[in-house]
Amino acid sequence: MALIQHSDFADDSWIRLDDASEAPIGAKIIVSLERWQRDRESLLGRNAPVGVLLKSNQPPALIAADIDRLSLIALEFPKFTDGRAYSYARLLRERHGFKGELRAVGNILRDQLFFMRRVGFDAFEVPDRARAQEWLKSFGDFDVVYQETGDGRRRPVRVREPEIGG
Amino acid sequence: MYVYDEYDRTLVAERVAQFRGQVARRLSGELSEDEFRPLRLMNGLYMQLHAYMLRVAIPYGTLSSVQMRQLAMIARKYDKGYGHFTTRQNIQYNWPKLDAVPDILADLAKVEMHAHQTSGNCIRNVTADQYAGAAADEIEDARITSEVIRQWSTFHPEFSFLPRKFKIAVTGSPHDRAAIKVHDIGLRTIRNDHGEVGYEVVVGGGLGRTPIVGLTIREFLPKRHLLSYLEAILRVYNQEGRRDNLFKARIKILVQSMGGTAFTEKVEAEWRAIRKDAVDFSSEDFARIAAQFAPPRYVTSTAHSAEFEAARLADKDFEAWCRTNLAPHKQPGYAIVNISLKPIGGVPGDATAEDMELFAKIAELWSFSAIRVTHSQNLVLPYVRLSDVHAVWQALRGAGLAAPNIDLITDIISCPGLDYCNLANARSIPVAQRISERFASLDRQYDIGELKIKISGCINACGHHHVGHIGLLGVDKKGEEFYQITLGGSADENASLGTLVGPAFSYDRVVDAVETLVETYVTKRQPGEIFLDTYRRLGVAPFKEALYGSHPA
Ligand code: SF4
Numbered sequence: 001m002a003l004i005q006h007s008d009f010a011d012d013s014w015i016r017l018d019d020a021s022e023a024p025i026g027a028k029i030i031v032s033l034e035r036w037q038r039d040r041e042s043l044l045g046r047n048a049p050v051g052v053l054l055k056s057n058q059p060p061a062l063i064a065a066d067i068d069r070l071s072l073i074a075l076e077f078p079k080f081t082d083g084r085a086y087s088y089a090r091l092l093r094e095r096h097g098f099k100g101e102l103r104a105v106g107n108i109l110r111d112q113l114f115f116m117r118r119v120g121f122d123a124f125e126v127p128d129r130a131r132a133q134e135w136l137k138s139f140g141d142f143d144v145v146y147q148e149t150g151d152g153r154r155r156p157v158r159v160r161e162p163e164i165g166g
Numbered sequence: 167m168y169v170y171d172e173y174d175r176t177l178v179a180e181r182v183a184q185f186r187g188q189v190a191r192r193l194s195g196e197l198s199e200d201e202f203r204p205l206r207l208m209n210g211l212y213m214q215l216h217a218y219m220l221r222v223a224i225p226y227g228t229l230s231s232v233q234m235r236q237l238a239m240i241a242r243k244y245d246k247g248y249g250h251f252t253t254r255q256n257i258q259y260n261w262p263k264l265d266a267v268p269d270i271l272a273d274l275a276k277v278e279m280h281a282h283q284t285s286g287n288c289i290r291n292v293t294a295d296q297y298a299g300a301a302a303d304e305i306e307d308a309r310i311t312s313e314v315i316r317q318w319s320t321f322h323p324e325f326s327f328l329p330r331k332f333k334i335a336v337t338g339s340p341h342d343r344a345a346i347k348v349h350d351i352g353l354r355t356i357r358n359d360h361g362e363v364g365y366e367v368v369v370g371g372g373l374g375r376t377p378i379v380g381l382t383i384r385e386f387l388p389k390r391h392l393l394s395y396l397e398a399i400l401r402v403y404n405q406e407g408r409r410d411n412l413f414k415a416r417i418k419i420l421v422q423s424m425g426g427t428a429f430t431e432k433v434e435a436e437w438r439a440i441r442k443d444a445v446d447f448s449s450e451d452f453a454r455i456a457a458q459f460a461p462p463r464y465v466t467s468t469a470h471s472a473e474f475e476a477a478r479l480a481d482k483d484f485e486a487w488c489r490t491n492l493a494p495h496k497q498p499g500y501a502i503v504n505i506s507l508k509p510i511g512g513v514p515g516d517a518t519a520e521d522m523e524l525f526a527k528i529a530e531l532w533s534f535s536a537i538r539v540t541h542s543q544n545l546v547l548p549y550v551r552l553s554d555v556h557a558v559w560q561a562l563r564g565a566g567l568a569a570p571n572i573d574l575i576t577d578i579i580s581c582p583g584l585d586y587c588n589l590a591n592a593r594s595i596p597v598a599q600r601i602s603e604r605f606a607s608l609d610r611q612y613d614i615g616e617l618k619i620k621i622s623g624c625i626n627a628c629g630h631h632h633v634g635h636i637g638l639l640g641v642d643k644k645g646e647e648f649y650q651i652t653l654g655g656s657a658d659e660n661a662s663l664g665t666l667v668g669p670a671f672s673y674d675r676v677v678d679a680v681e682t683l684v685e686t687y688v689t690k691r692q693p694g695e696i697f698l699d700t701y702r703r704l705g706v707a708p709f710k711e712a713l714y715g716s717h718p719a
Contacts, residue, residue: 083327
């Protein structure tokens, strides 16, 4: 397992905490939605950053009220074909205004990174570092985009010069 | 027609480069077939019974002569000298070699074509009325809307991994030539009481194993909100469509299970919440695209052509062809010409490289280099001056391509079936060929009148059999090919699904059964009725009795 943050490999400063374990003091932890709902007060009282992992059947509306309290939201892809989290990511960024780290975890293909970044992910847990450079190159697969999805890129029709004549 | 700008060109070139890398990774063994599969599917490359099959998009069915020539070149260089036009305004090549596919894509890119979004669980190549821009009855050119949708849906990052494939169809006329009610989303261009142009939005139609006629979820959507509304529908579907069962994953199942009202409310609520200005095209954006579809430089506006009339009188074969293969044009003095790809005994939708080159040349000479591909697997020359129609016909006839049978019983839609497709239960193409031969007599075809036969080799219904006036579905009975017959389907504005008439017929008996049905109609029809009218008036009973006697097995 390796972590890509923004456009480069990075060390992971977060730990994934299961639903039973005690949170280590001061550690940045990622918990399940279930644990978040159960231990919300004590997790917030820890005075250390906390993140929540949503499974693909857990839409962001379930944590909408707490967006400002969370430093990280991880969205899980149980299979690379399960594209629900692409919508969740856009909703988190564009509708709920989430500014923290949005991390893609689970079954991710190299050729999906480009799409994931476009919908608002900025961190990616990927299988291995062996083909690191190849994975990173995927961000540059396309210079042109046709949609404005909140990653700031504009679609061409808006920036085209008006044409002369017909 | 729409001409790529540097952005479109860059994008397609980048995609070719990306796929070239992916193929290299596959050939070197870095990617397993399992890992490669989703990548090749994103580029229209399927694995069929005998070989790979490449499906090339013909966005909203529009081709230029230059593009048609390139399709011919590809057929010759990389395939066995022919291509197959499908029911979704695509062309398929059945014999490409994997290592050549990046080169094919590069050759396509040279003429502004590609194979994106012709497979996989994404928004597929949008389809439209084949008469767009030329039809006498149209409110607005459906290509404008289609191009807006093409841009928006191209590599849409949010909607590239949907529960299932997603098909959008657009018609610009009250008469629906794009079968919009059997698509995931169908858009019918309308004008409201204030003269504003917009769309009726139909959702959740489809064929396959659960055929459903779509539901209108919005009577009038203003044109400027097209994309935000589509985005709302897709977002609801992407989140809530089923992913646990391939056969229940289409949006039609979601609409059915939620109920039309609840689904509509969800979409409307999502739409209210969307920041529309970030998604919707402005009226200037629309205008810029519309300018690309400006009418050609017509040279006449005189409705009458003496030459044309004289040729019709002088030559009864030409007259016969004109009666079936021409459609009314919005520009006086012009006609829409249909080219049938259904010669008697031929393979529906097949065209050889030589045929394609001829179509390219004819279009160049007489139709402003414009060609359209129809969902009934035929071609259209959209802008032919009446005084040129005779020359077009002669050129086609010289090559055996002037079958005068548009919408007649031999204008059969057929999927590839067991001859190519690894999902098939039964052959489709040979059944189409045998029906066509049985009804080869033109006089008989004219007497029968409009009759749409559609054949699918399995329940996936690529041949749209549910919406055939007569539909044939290949089924497997203990290893033998059998065909179920449905009656009364239709894909136009009065869409309906066919009714199963009774037990299936064997390969050897199915053509006889079709003939029995046709004879029953001929005996029972009232003046002016086509097969579908008679069926709708009488119901299934007399047809059933004719097929099975009064005590069906
Ligand atoms: S209907 Fe079935 S047999 Fe025909 S092309 Fe589709 S999947 Fe293949």
